[in-house]
Each structure stands twice: as C-alpha cells, then as structure tokens.
Amino acid sequence: MFQVVVEKKLMRERCLTRHDVGREEFVNEVWKWKTEYGGTILRQQRRMGASLDWSRECFTMDEKRSKAVTEAFCRLYEEGLIYRDLRLVNWDCGLRTAISDIEVDYTDIKERTLLKVPGYEKPVEFGVLTSFAYPLEGELGEIVVATTRVETMLGDTGIAIHPHDKRYSHLHGKFAVHPFNGRKLPIICDAILVDPSFGTGAVKITPAHDPNDFEVGKRHNIEFINIFTDDGKINSNGGPEFAGMPRFKAREAVIEALQKKKLYRGAQNNEMRLGLCSRSNDVVEPMIKAQWYVNCSSMAKQALDAAMDDQNRKLEFIPKQYTAEWKRWLENIRDWCISRQLWWGHRIPAWYVTLEDDEMKELGAYNDHWMVARNEEQALAEVKKKFPGKKFEMLQDPDVLDTWFSSGLFPLSVLGWPDDTDDLKAFYPTSVLETGHDILFFWVARMVMLGITLGGDIPFRKVYLHPMIRDAHGRKMSKSLGNVIDPLEVINGVSLEGLHKRLEEGNLDPNELATAKAGQVKDFPNGIAECGADALRFALVSYTAQSDKINLDIQRVVGYRQWCNKLWNAVRFAMSKLPDDYTPPPTINLGTMPFSCGWILSVLNKAISKTVMSLNAYEFSDAATSVYSWWQYQFCDVFIEAIKPYFAGDNPAFSSERSSARDALWVCLESGLRLLHPFMPHVTEELWQRLPGVKSHTRKESIMICEFPSPMELDK
Missing domain, CATH: 3.90.740.10 (Valyl/Leucyl/Isoleucyl-tRNA synthetase, editing domain)
Incomplete structure (x- = not known):
C-alpha cells in the first residue's frame, strides 16, 4: 500500500513514475513517506485510548522481522513448500506486478x-x-x-x-x-x-x-x-x-x-464478471509469468482441521458464521503466488546464476539456476559447490515478497522467532486475535498456516472478526467519495474547510477531488462536531451487533457525547451528597436500607452479571447496552430522583435514609464507573479519581488497574 500511495504522489507532484526515478531513489521516497505518515495509526490508537505496551512497537520491515522473513522463506523452500513456476497469474498493469487470487475483487456486469x-x-x-x-x-x-x-x-x-x-x-x-x-x-x-x-x-x-x-x-x-x-x-x-x-x-x-x-x-x-485489483482498482490481466509459489495443500488441511475437527478443535471463530467461510476457502485453496514485481518490500532471498556458457542469458531462463540462501555469502558458497570450476554471474531476484507473507509471520516474528526467545515460550500461542472479517483469508489464514508449519502450533485460540465500518448510507469508505472518516476528526472535531483541506493534501485527481468535496458538503455541511474519544468508542462498540457492516452515523456519536455530559453531571451531583470525610462502608446490609437503595444495588448486580456474561461471549454491543441502560434508566432517571427528598434540607427524620443513600450512591458510583471504564476510559478515570474515599480506601492508583466489578454479596 505504501508503494501505491507514493507512486501516485510522484505522478501528481512531479509527473514521474517509479521507473523514471529508479529503484534506489524510489525506495528512499517510500521510506520518507513511511517516516512522515507511518505514525498516524499509532496516534489514532493512543487518542482512542488503546491500552498497549508501546515499548513493543515494531515494523514488519525492521531488522528482526526481516531476519524472520528470510528464515521462513528458506525453511519453506528447503522443505519443498516454496517453488518457482511459469504460470498464468493475475497481473496489475498499473502496478506492474502479479497479485494473488484473493486480491482480485469481482464485479458482475449485466x-x-x-x-x-x-x-x-x-x-x-x-x-x-x-x-x-x-x-x-x-x-x-x-x-x-x-x-x-x-x-x-x-x-x-x-x-x-x-x-x-x-x-x-x-x-x-x-x-x-x-x-x-x-x-x-x-x-x-x-x-x-x-x-x-x-x-x-x-x-x-x-x-x-x-x-x-x-x-x-x-x-x-x-x-x-x-x-x-x-x-x-x-x-x-x-x-x-x-x-x-x-x-x-x-x-x-x-x-x-x-x-x-x-x-x-x-x-x-x-453478462460477465470483471476482475479488479483490490488495491489499484485496475482491470486484472491474465499473463504468463514465472513466479514464486507456496504449496498450500498440506498447510491448508492442518488449518482446516484446527477449526473443524470436533475431537481436537483448537481454533474458534466469533461470530461462528465465519467457520463455514473458513471451510469453503481452505477446501478450495490454490497455491499462493508470493512474488511481487514491486520495489518496496522484503527482497526475495534468491539469486539467479548465469553461467558463462549458458545459451540464454536473461534472468530466470533456467529454473535450476536459482539459489535460495539466507544471505549473499551463503548463496555464493552454494553456487560454487553446485557449479565447480564454472565462471558465472550472480544476481538477486529483483522481486519482493507479498506483504501478507511477512504479515503472516507476525505472531512468530513479533515474539523473536526464529530465535528461541523467552517471549516466544511465554506468549505463543496467544489467546485472541481481533481483526476485520475482510482479511480473514489475506491474513488470518496465512498466520494459521505459517504458524502451524513454522511455529508448531496455531498462533491463537480464538479469532474475533469485527464488522467493517461504512458511511451512514452503507457505502464503503473511499477517498474518491469523500466519505473516509478519520477518528481524530471525530474526536477533536473538524470544519468543512478542514475536511476539504485533507482531501486536497491527498492524491486525488481533479475530477475525483470535486466529487469527494461534493460528498463532504452533503454529509457534513457543518463539519464534524467535537465528540471526544469516549463517545466514539461507545458508538463503535454499540454498533457491533450490526451483521458484518457498521453504517456509521456521526449523529449517533454526537448523541453519546451528549450522554457523556449527562453522566458527568449526574456523577457530580451524586458526589456532592458525599462529604469530603465520607468513608465507604465495609459491607452493605439491604435490610436496613430504604427500598430505593436496595433496589438500585440489586439492579446494579444484575447489570454487572449481564455485562460480564456478554463480554465473556464477545457480545460487546449487548455489554454496552447493559451498562448504558443501568446508568441512564435506573441510576439517573430513577434512583437520583428517588433520593433527592432525603437531601432536601437537614430534616432529622431522614437522617437514616440519608446515610443509606450515601452508601448506595458510593457503591453505585465506584462499581458503575469500573463497569463503564472499558467502554469510556477517559471520563470514568477522571470521575473515579474525584470520588471521596477512593484514595483512602486501599484503592489502586488508577481505575484502569482495578478489578472489573463482579456481583456483590449483599446482606439481606
């Protein structure tokens, strides 16, 4: 993808192709682009509130990952699973490269x-x-x-x-x-x-x-x-x-x-089906080319058995409907074309040997003249053994590997493979992979096949496949339509002029730019209001019940921003009823409490149980609904109103009720904020830190490292 973007940038700014500037300068341009824009997704994740070990950040083309890619290629070649063959391939004439079968999108024409x-x-x-x-x-x-x-x-x-x-x-x-x-x-x-x-x-x-x-x-x-x-x-x-x-x-x-x-x-x-490249949207041309392939037959069977074997099932898909797709695809798998005629990527660790007495001198003319090795020195030594006494020239294959080859190794390479590291022993295989269903075969299948073959086990036990985000009209997000939404623009807000400026800084041609701007004027005539990260997070989670697509309506996010304000005001009101010297009770006795206090704690218990059950079942929308419903309809709409008379003046007749209400309020706020925290981490952290008694009540430094609430034992 980096290469496609930079090629468009070169053409737009300098009217040059990558072939005009040459491989070395072009690769330098891609590195510059990666350095400038590669951190965008990390900034988005940080601003969204992702809780990650940022010290473990890595890149699929850094030194350690490159070592893993080379080692994987060589091992698979030595095991007879990688080979070179002259076949008909899907060719992208714009990118000038072969692409794999699953990189072809088909459109039906009537x-x-x-x-x-x-x-x-x-x-x-x-x-x-x-x-x-x-x-x-x-x-x-x-x-x-x-x-x-x-x-x-x-x-x-x-x-x-x-x-x-x-x-x-x-x-x-x-x-x-x-x-x-x-x-x-x-x-x-x-x-x-x-x-x-x-x-x-x-x-x-x-x-x-x-x-x-x-x-x-x-x-x-x-x-x-x-x-x-x-x-x-x-x-x-x-x-x-x-x-x-x-x-x-x-x-x-x-x-x-x-x-x-x-x-x-x-x-x-x-009527016909037209194949289009998923990256460039160019019409795919079948062409005969010599390429490198991975024999997927045995690997696919093992990956299939991991999910389908009733006696020894090791891999689970959530939602379960994708198990059938997994079966359909792996049962009909073809060998994977892994070579790409691109310049950005992992160079294939294979050298072609041209002997002095070869009749044909062009690269690849003789299939048995290829030497796969971990580095040039090793290749040179092997060539001398294979062709003793012969004069020869040796040239590394100019092609690079399919990006999904290095990505498919990521569960292994990120933990230090091929070295036998402590991380690999401790964390492989991991528990859950979360990704989009659109790359189930691009990425997930490759990770499972390569993980079994090179790592000895599947890389994860469960795969949670989230829906794909589309615009409010159900259209796929496309820069040319102007409907791509940057999460930072939803979090921070952006004017219509700001949206237009982002388009102008991209690679759209004049016609596409005009169409995209018109789309933005229609969908965001007043720009996008500042919504904050919590509102966006909650909206996205609440959308996950929508089949395999999320039709993202920004107005729904705005609604949750307004709800954040209501939550803030409700909690601040509740805290105003708790004096600074308030000490939370060690136990809660419902028998001594007014009905309203016992009721709110009882329904809080039910909300906790429902939320935990939904999270364990990966039903995130149901979990969000459970939390929202308790806060909105039970705590704010009912309980807060029910206890207001207890705090209307200092009527000594309500002294006992006020004390019980304070205890119930504190339990609701402390447990309710922890219950909401995974969905809205920022506002809950801020409010939790302000709770009276939090720091003196043997609590953690942050709500983030507190235990998630479990149903309370309430004395009757």
Missing part, C-alpha cells in the same frame, strides 16, 4: 457498461460480446467466434470446437488464418472447454491470456504468445499495426481493423 479504468481518460466498455470471423485455410470459408476481450485475438493460437459438433466435423485437423499476421491457427477438438450450444460453438484460444485457454494450450500443446507489455500495452507480438497501444485502445483499433477486412460480425450485451 450488459453494456462504461467503467472508469486507471490510466484511461475515457470510460471503457465492458459487458459486450464481439463476434468476428476467421478465414479458413484452403478457401473453406470462415469460422465465427465471439469474445468479450477482442484485443486478445492478437495472441490467438488456435480455435476449439466440440468433437461431436456436426457443423464443424469437416474442419477437424484444418487451420484458420490470422487476418493480421497470417499465423496458422489449428482447429482443435476439445469437449472440456466447448459447449456446442453456446454462441457459434467455436471458441478462440489465447493460451497466454485466459485461464481456460491456458489449460487448453497445455492439453493440445499449442503455442503460447504473450501480447502485452508489463504496463498493459500491446508488444511486438501483437503486430506493428497495434504495437505500443494501451490494451483498451487496442480493443477499439482491432474492431476497426476487422471492420475494414469485413470480418466484423457484430456485438451484443453479455
């Missing part, structure tokens, strides 16, 4: 649709099936095929028909002729791919740019021709007429060229 694609000024047409004819060799006529990606016909190397389709029985073993380069395309019979009832029953085959065609190409041993450069332009294999064109402009040019040759047969609406 009919002709114009979509904005990064790098193109005009929207691009999708959801259209284009038909065209291939001339047949020997004046046998033509054969019509259809495709949603007509530009890929420049890389066609065959045409498939069903072996039992009588319409084409006379074409078995024949050839079509490519209209732009004269290439002979064999007409092959393939019952696996071709449905004779769909379309014309003839299918163009582009093995280098389609997953199904890739398999056909392997089955029938037909040629694989890559027609795209890494940045998505037509290369020389596409022919001089189209070379250098961006792929979607080439689409238009190919249609025009087919029309000129009278081979175009029309277009129609067509």
